[in-house]
Amino acid sequence: MENGLFEWLVLSSVGLLLFYLLSKKFHWSKQVLIILFLSINAIYLGWRAVYTLPTMNTISIIAGVLLLLTEVAGFLQSIVFSIISWRPFKRKHVPLSKLETLPTVDIFIATYNESEDLLKRTIAACTLIRYPKNLVTIYVCDDGRRSSVRELCEEFGISYIDRKDNSHAKAGNLNHALTKSSGEIVVTMDADMVPQANFLERTVGHFSDEEMVFVQAPQVFYNDDPFQYNLFFEDRITNEQDFFMRQLEQGKDRFNATMYVGSNALFRRTALDEVGGFATGVITEDMATGMLLQSDNRKSAFVNETLAVGLSPETYADLLKQRDRWCRGNIQVVRKWNPLKMKGLSFMQKLLYMDGIHYWFFGIYKMVFLLAPLLFLVFNIYSLDVAFDQLLWFWIPAFISSQLMFKAVADKKRTVMWSHVYEVAMAPYMAMSVLSEVFLKKKFKFNVTRKGVQNDRRRFLWVTSLPYLFLAGLTAFALVKVGLYYVYPERYNVNLDVLYINIFWVLYNAMAIILAVFLSFERPRHRNSERFSVDLQGVLNGPEASVSFEIVNISESGARIELDALTLQSYLSNETEFTVSFAGVKDLKVEKKWINQRDGKLQMGLTFTHPTQVQYAEIIRVLFSEPVNAGIEKYYEKAYLTTAMYRFLKRTKKADPTFNRQVIRENVTLSGQLHVDGQTVDATVLDYSEAGCSVRLNRTLRVDQIVKVTTDERELSERSAKICWVRRKGRSRVIGLKFVA
Structure with a gap:
């Protein structure tokens, strides 16, 4: 028996991989992959229904039936998705000339x-x-x-x-x-x-x-x-x-x-x-x-x-409110205009509309998948009862087939793993939306989704994150209990096969739960309009000079430009108002927000000031009507969940303070001292300008403290300054100072 199952596992896995590789070149192999996916998952569900349902007590029987029904519901959605994906379809363009x-x-x-x-x-x-x-x-x-x-x-x-x-x-x-x-x-x-x-x-x-x-x-x-x-x-x-x-x-x-x-x-x-x-x-x-x-x-x-x-x-809380409205609205539609009863709709139209409504029940299904392993590990409630190796023989081909089929037809617009993350993140809220709309039928006020949201600081959405924190805490408790199973096996009567299954299952869910918690950390959104990376040239005009520039990024309210004009850095540092011309936009008034030197070039941040209606329309034409940016079309590229976790942890930090500077700073290494609170502290000056400097020292200071800087450099012989920011760098501290009178 086991030899036959092992052969089934190997042959099915090799066959799936072969047709996946062929699907990159031949569409017929995608169709074969779809057939294999549906067949293997039908076999898996048939086996699940006959051989894996628990029978030891009533609550476990209920849990087992719920889990099986949830898997069947997901399979039904997969059938509809397979029909949609069976043959590619793109409508041909019909030119205006076809109209009389x-x-x-x-x-x-x-x-x-x-x-x-x-x-x-x-x-x-x-x-x-x-x-x-x-x-x-x-x-x-x-x-x-x-x-x-x-x-x-x-x-x-x-x-x-x-x-x-x-x-x-x-x-x-x-x-x-x-x-x-x-x-x-x-x-x-x-x-x-x-x-x-x-x-x-x-x-x-x-x-x-x-x-x-x-x-x-x-x-x-x-x-x-x-x-x-x-x-x-x-x-x-x-x-x-x-x-x-x-x-x-x-x-x-x-x-x-x-x-x-x-x-x-x-x-x-x-x-x-x-x-x-x-x-x-x-x-x-x-x-x-x-x-x-x-x-x-x-x-x-x-x-x-x-x-x-x-x-x-623009915020996760607003996204959840929007999806709550969509979820409730779909259920309201089926009450008022049931697609199955609507005359004039074809069978496929009825099927697709019902599938779209059925989709919103994913929150309930995903909560079943999240809670099932936790109920076993914490409360010893079984949702399946099967030997670990037997489950692998049937589940692995089903899992591989879903991964490869979806990857073959999704055109890099989604992956199974990220679908899992999205559903886990929204599941607690969508489950509540469905249950309250179906059973409570509470009237729901139409709310417009907020747009153009700005916030200056990072914040954690405590209320929004409560379901994820609860699931994360329960997961941690379950894993601690798993440790106790192994340390004190004589105290617990546990089916080891089912234990292994649920350990793997809970770890799989834990990755998505962790990302849902990370998602609740709202990043600051400082700008009131989005910036686009572009490749445009223009001219910056000042009272005494004009200089060519390249636009690094741009929005309707401002731009970051790059200039190959180091000889003009003193002039550009001292001036604050200019006019620019680029891509059909003529003589637009701008104000310099910051200036910096990087890689042998100057970078400046500009704000557009009081554009005329004609100038504003031209800016919109550049950004939207005849867009020059190519960043809108995106795909899933190396989108590993572990990479997302690592990047979140690495990049959660404050913005670079150098982009607030109005003048160029000269990079130096000067020995000096800071005089603060009656004490003298040795420090190294890293850069300076007439407006401020950065220093490194082995002491922590507070933002907004007033200090005095002294060095052998004439410009820094004795300057009072205010601490604007403090940043840790190894064992040292780097602080940013702004000179005061």
């Missing part, structure tokens, strides 16, 4: 309380969209009824709409705008979503098909989400939503089941009129509206191109 006449277009920018800086960015980009100006009308639909937003619309020459109340939230706002407009095509754009200049060129052509009712472009995010940002893993993983927005939406398009996601979408007005406008009565009006439009054989399309970019939630 170009339709009129109304662009609705829905807003409630978003900052005017975000709104201004979106408005400016909408005015830059390439389409006959006489055929486009831009409306800001302001449910906040703000006079300042009305003035902003007047400044850009676009239309402003408000209403007396906020009934039905965003859906009501859009429906009200429908009564105040008449365009044949309606575009919905969130306040933070910035369209590119070719947005209409790449989408409107699909309406040449008379049965086409809505076209969806993906939501792409130009900022790092909390998983990327808080874990210092921006360059290794994608935005957590990318997999759905790019991979799953494209797969669903093959079955005319593309989901409307609330923004970056175009609608035929007559079709909206037929279904009564945007759906109301639920907090995910977008999903419901798309499903209603697709009924009765109406067509939808998904254009898988980056045509607009926006902000994903």
Whole structure:
């Protein structure tokens, strides 16, 4: 028996690896890999149901059945994912020339309380969209009824709409705008979503098909989400939503089941009129509206191109609130418009919509997986009862098949391990969302996700982290108890085979729990707008000189530039105001925020001051409408969980204080003394300028203390200074000093 199982393990593993390697070149091998994955996991679940359920007591029987049902539910989701991934599908571009006449277009920018800086960015980009100006009308639909937003619309020459109340939230706002407009095509754009200049060129052509009712472009995010940002893993993983927005939406398009996601979408007005406008009565009006439009054989399309970019939630707490709203909204939709009972939807449309709703139960499933090994190790409650080696014969092929199949079809947009991290992090909250919405049916107020969040210091989200700290504490307690099993085996009656299984299981979960705790450390977000790395040249003009520069990174409010102008360092240090010209932006006034010397070149931080409307629009054109940065498209590259942990621990530190300097410092090594609190301390001066210096010494001092610096250097013969920062370096301390009068 064991020889046969060993042969099964070896043959299945070798076969899976072979077809995975072939899948890099041949699509048919991906399909074989999918079949193998489904077959091996079906065999595993069949074996699990027959041979592994515990029978020693009632609570263990219940735990075992729950775990098995959870695995079956995950397998059902895998079947739907396999169908979506079976054959690649990408809709061909339909040019505007396919239309006999170009339709009129109304662009609705829905807003409630978003900052005017975000709104201004979106408005400016909408005015830059390439389409006959006489055929486009831009409306800001302001449910906040703000006079300042009305003035902003007047400044850009676009239309402003408000209403007396906020009934039905965003859906009501859009429906009200429908009564105040008449365009044949309606575009919905969130306040933070910035369209590119070719947005209409790449989408409107699909309406040449008379049965086409809505076209969806993906939501792409130009900022790092909390998983990327808080874990210092921006360059290794994608935005957590990318997999759905790019991979799953494209797969669903093959079955005319593309989901409307609330923004970056175009609608035929007559079709909206037929279904009564945007759906109301639920907090995910977008999903419901798309499903209603697709009924009765109406067509939808998904254009898988980056045509607009926006902000994903910037704090982990805001991300959880957003997902809580989506989760509850999906359950509300199935109550009001059950896809299984809706007439006019195909079998595949019903299946895909139900699978999308079923997805939100992952929180409950993942909590079962997290608690099952802990219940055994802490309370001796069995969820499975099987020999360790027998489990390996069946589980290892199932695990390998899921890893390789997913890796083959996910196109580096997601990995199994990171899916595990995302689900563990959100599981406690999504489980509560599902249970409260299903059983309590509590009315939920629609809340707009905060955007443009700034904070100056690192903070730990204690309340948010409580479920992770509880799981981490329980895990630590379980592992301590495991140690006691081995030290005092005579005191515990433990099935060693099941013990080994649960030890491995709890360690596997522990990695994701640790990352969830790390995720609760919010990094500071100092800037009010995101910076993009670019490759642009420009000219810096001052009162006495002009110098060429290269832009290192840029946002709508400022830039970091690099200059090959060491001979001008004194001049650039003393001046604070300049004008710059770059990439079509002319004579833009800037203020120097800091200056520094690195690798033989000067770097300067600039803030744009009072740009004109024309200059601002040109900046938005450079950043968004005709983007020059290539950092938006990301993939999973060497995204190991251990690397994420190491990077978090290594990079959790304060920002480099040198980027606050207004003048260049000269690097030196000078012996000197610090006079502080009536004592003299030997110190070494590392650099200095007329504004301040850095010194190294073997004593800890406090920030804001006033000291006196003396050296043999004439400029530092006797200077009073204030301590601005203190940094440990080995056994020494390096302190930053700012000279005072």
